[in-house]
Amino acid sequence: MAVSSSSALSLDQTLPWQDEQWQQFCRLLNSQRLPHAILLSGAEDTGKRHFAERFIQRLFCISPVDDVACGECKQCRLYLSGAHPDFKRVVPEAAGKAISINAIRELSEFSVITAHQQSWKVALVAPVEAMTLNAANAFLKTLEEPREKTLLLLVHDQLAPVLPTIRSRCRVFSQGLPPPALVRDWLVGELGGASATVDKLLARAGGRPLRALSFAEANTLDDIARFEGVLQQVQTGEAAPVSAAAAYEGQPLSQLLEWLMSYYCRQLISAAQGGGRAEPRQFVFYDLLLSTRKMLESKSNLNPQLVLEELFLSLSQST
Numbered sequence: 369m370a371v372s373s374s375s376a377l378s379l380d381q382t383l384p385w386q387d388e389q390w391q392q393f394c395r396l397l398n399s400q401r402l403p404h405a406i407l408l409s410g411a412e413d414t415g416k417r418h419f420a421e422r423f424i425q426r427l428f429c430i431s432p433v434d435d436v437a438c439g440e441c442k443q444c445r446l447y448l449s450g451a452h453p454d455f456k457r458v459v460p461e462a463a464g465k466a467i468s469i470n471a472i473r474e475l476s477e478f479s480v481i482t483a484h485q486q487s488w489k490v491a492l493v494a495p496v497e498a499m500t501l502n503a504a505n506a507f508l509k510t511l512e513e514p515r516e517k518t519l520l521l522l523v524h525d526q527l528a529p530v531l532p533t534i535r536s537r538c539r540v541f542s543q544g545l546p547p548p549a550l551v552r553d554w555l556v557g558e559l560g561g562a563s564a565t566v567d568k569l570l571a572r573a574g575g576r577p578l579r580a581l582s583f584a585e586a587n588t589l590d591d592i593a594r595f596e597g598v599l600q601q602v603q604t605g606e607a608a609p610v611s612a613a614a615a616y617e618g619q620p621l622s623q624l625l626e627w628l629m630s631y632y633c634r635q636l637i638s639a640a641q642g643g644g645r646a647e648p649r650q651f652v653f654y655d656l657l658l659s660t661r662k663m664l665e666s667k668s669n670l671n672p673q674l675v676l677e678e679l680f681l682s683l684s685q686s687t
């Protein structure tokens with residue numbers, strides 16, 4: 369598998385909100401103070417993986433230009449083809465699945481062999497919170513035995529906490545949500561689109577630039593608008609909650625939940641801005657959204673259709 373970050377971004381592309389951190393990483397590298405284990409922590413879909421993969425290419429590159437990988441040398445080509453023998457990517461087998469103890473065992477075998485190319489050896493673990501407890505405990509051993517010119521780069525999407533024993537053995541770099549104005553300009557440039565659409569995309573994506581970009585690429589705004597229309601009908605009593613939920617049978621619950629949360633948050637915010645006061649039952653509903661998300665993240669065995677029905681029923685009673 370060739371190296372690519374997320375969506376349509378290629379690794380020679382910079383994300384403007386990461387400039388400062390990029391320079392910080394390069395300074396550490398150039399002064400030979402790069403920690404052996406780095407935890408890059410921040411909200412999902414803001415470009416952390418892209419950053420990590422670009423930096424790994426920079427580590428391997430033998431003729432970087434202005435602290436950016438050249439993309440042409442043997443090392444860059446090996447890395448970009450996905451065949452670099454000194455690079456190990458540890459990710460869940462499928463989206464939403466866990467990182468197993470077997471994957472971590474392979475990683476520990478990788479970390480003890482000598483580098484093939486007499487340079488860096490790098491492992492990328494993403495997202496670190498996807499490790500099962502057994503995998504995380506097994507990983508500790510690798511973390512505790514730093515090796516020269518070996519970097520463990522862990523990406524944390526903040527969907528669940530990282531074990532303190534892992535966190536404390538890493539140098540933590542946080543990436544907050546990027547500044548809205550910067551993201552907006554970037555997205556307008558990427559999409560070459562009208563700024564009104566960009567604002568809508570960003571609002572639906574909770575300010576996360578790569579999520580907004582993938583919404584745009586998949587024409588998701590129309591789907592969201594339809595879904596929000598149904599939510600409105602459920603709230604006003606024009607649609608029966610159970611039959612409205614039935615129309616979404618088989619669709620990923622995590623995505624519907626995210627759209628529902630975004631919709632409801634905007635409603636609460638606009639009520640507050642209009643001087644209105646949120647009713648206690650609105651907060652009860654919001655708590656239900658949060659607890660449902662937590663259940664989904666903990667990968668409990670849920671019946672998605674029943675959960676969606678319950679959410680729609682509660683929504684109809686929350687207004």
Ligand SMILES: [Zn+2]
Pocket residue numbers: 428429430431432437438439440441442443444445
């Ligand atoms: Zn290169």
